[in-house]
Amino acid sequence: MYDVVIIGAGPAGLSAAIACRESNLHVLVIDEFPKPGGRLLGQLHQEPTGEWWNGIEETKILMDKATTLNTEIKCGISAHHIEKTDHGYSVHTNEGVFESENLLIATGAAETAVPIPGWTLPGVMSIGAAQVMTNVHRVRVGNKGVVVGVNVLSAAIARELQLAGVELHSMALPASNPVTKNHANPRKVMEGLVRIAHLAPSAFIRFGSKFAKAEWVRNIAVSFYPKGGVKMWGMPIHIRKAIVQINGTEKVESVTMCDITADGEIVKGSEKIIEVDFVCIAGGLYPLAELASVIGCPFQYVEELGGHVPVHNEQMETPLEGLFVAGNITGIESAKVARAQGTLAGLSIVKQKLRDHKDINAKIQQAVANVQAVRDAASIQFHPGIDEGRKKIESAFEEYKIS
Amino acid sequence: MDKLIICRCEEVSLEDIENTANKYSCSARELKLRTRAGMGYCGGRTCRPAVDAVLEEVTGEKPGNDIPLKVQPPVRPVSLSVLGGKKR
Missing domain, CATH: 3.50.50.60 (FAD/NAD(P)-binding domain)
Known part of the structure; x- marks a missing residue:
């Protein structure tokens, strides 16, 4: 006993x-x-x-x-x-x-799963799994990937992957569906990022200082968010682009990225295929x-x-x-x-x-x-x-x- | 576009869950029993929040204080011998 x-x-x-x-x-x-x-x-x-x-x-x-x-x-x-x-x-x-x-x-x-089409393919993992593989098991999760979901946790872990020499194309939002909705709304994501900017590591401070705290400034920031994303540690963070589909037959081969409006609606005809061999999903x-x-x-x-x-x-x-x-x-x-x-x-x-x-x-x-x-x-x-x-x-x- | 899978263990799609929730105006438990979402190998550890989110969307109600889907032991996959059978 x-x-x-x-x-x-x-x-x-x-x-x-x-x-x-x-x-x-x-x-x-x-x-x-x-x-x-x-x-x-x-x-x-x-x-x-x-x-x-x-x-x-x-x-x-x-x-x-x-x-x-x-x-x-x-x-x-x-x-x-x-x-x-x-x-x-x-x-x-x-x-x-x-x-x-x-x-x-x-x-x-x-970790909360964020289901997007193709998320059951081998090569898709939660951001936390990528963290454990990288920092605990010292296993390279892939050669080039994207992070789906922009929040304090995913940004911190994306940085860890970078430090370990793993190439990341960018971070972007998940396509909107009933499960992903909060993570897929650029305004909500921006609110979250600005709120943590004063607390978080140096690169966040730079990120946050680009967008003042007033709501109208945030709205402008979301509306006129740079096409190329905002770079943090040299990696583009997109809150006006979403991953709508993960593609591959046996494993991850690419993702389809679309432009989205300030409210998270997909802009038709903006699809781009990005070749990656792994995808990290971050749902909190x-x-x-x-x-x-x-x-x-x-x-x-x-x-x-x-x-x-x-x-x-x-x-x-x-x-x-x-x-x-x-x-x-x-x-x-x-x-x-x-x-x-x-x-x-x-x-x-x-x-x-x-x-x-x-x-x-x-x-x-x-x-x-x-x-x-x-x-x-x-x-x-x-x-x-x-x-x-x-x-x-x-x-x-x-x-x-x-x- | 492919079907969006929510429960990967039992391969239940978002469409299946939404249709069932709308058709029967289900509780979380009824939805689970009708679709088998959350009844696979992982015991719902992966899709539980997703199923809750779909229900929240369909019913427009925030979750109550009770956990929507009752948690049942064993909460981890274990072999039958662990549960009382003879160990080899």
Whole structure:
């Protein structure tokens, strides 16, 4: 019987494990990837300060700490079901069942697929898959590609591909359909890019400063967007061109690109064939919450947090006794926020286990404040209304407790 | 233009989903059962948000607080032996 089983060895899960081991709890961390670090492993970008954020180095720091504290971490294990028992939780995995008094679900996020015609061909991948292949497995994803979907995540990863010497023709929007609509609307995409310009790495600042924040300027910017795209790191970013079809018989051979109006309508007769051998599709992220759902944890739909999120309070407790959440399952934010949330969840678990543990309340308060401080200073923000989203989920927790 | 596939495991197209949703004014669950969208090998991990988006478009309603398609264990593909059969 473990004091806590932690599902997910990313920044949240590892930080929580460290906090629990520092109070000598009996901890097991499991992760389905062959090595620990989660999506942190793939991250490599320049901060607005000019410093580089290297996910492999950040993972190593966490792993060194966890190892010094003799933390039990099993990788390559998938949890496929969780049951509530009289004394805690049974975690069913492909390597057997683990019993635990408490449970932390830190499963992160999954990528939203953006279906466009031809997206099932070999050579089409999500932008996150390209990131993992490039930065984690060191595999070249192809010789020349395009990125479909223009947002903060895809721009950051496109840069990583460039740094790895992979040629990208350009970034463009997906053709509009009921699933892609928000990603396919130039005005919405422009809004998103301008909003992040002040936070994000240097090339974004240059990108953003070309288009002032006033709505009328943005409208003009969308209407008179340069035909050749706006270059970032030497690569054209098109928000007035869309990929309408991915072509190929056995695998990707080319894409069909069209001009689009400021509202995302395709301009007839503007089709151009561009030869590429891979395509990265970027549709954003949503909280990966299946395991919280199978145990019956209540959910709340909060758009600002990326979708359906398990109800939880600011100490990372859910309404189910002994069930905690941390990291992107609680809302899409940066790895730094996930790490701070992990420490906080770990301390909350320590409190749950060792009720009269001295100074724990002060430590938890400090950790809550730290999560907010890290959030306020975040250089990458995926959703603009993150603070409002957080408030919604906390009031949902309060309501749940009352009812 | 080719059919736009939404659920790649079960090869369900956008057209199939839209037609079914319009014809039966379905809930997400009914739509899944009628078309098999989201019932393939990946357990809906790839197409779930896409199916939700099509429904949102057809019904004009934002998703509620409950997850539209109930999540069923096993949430990862596992061999039958893992679920209780004899291991070889």
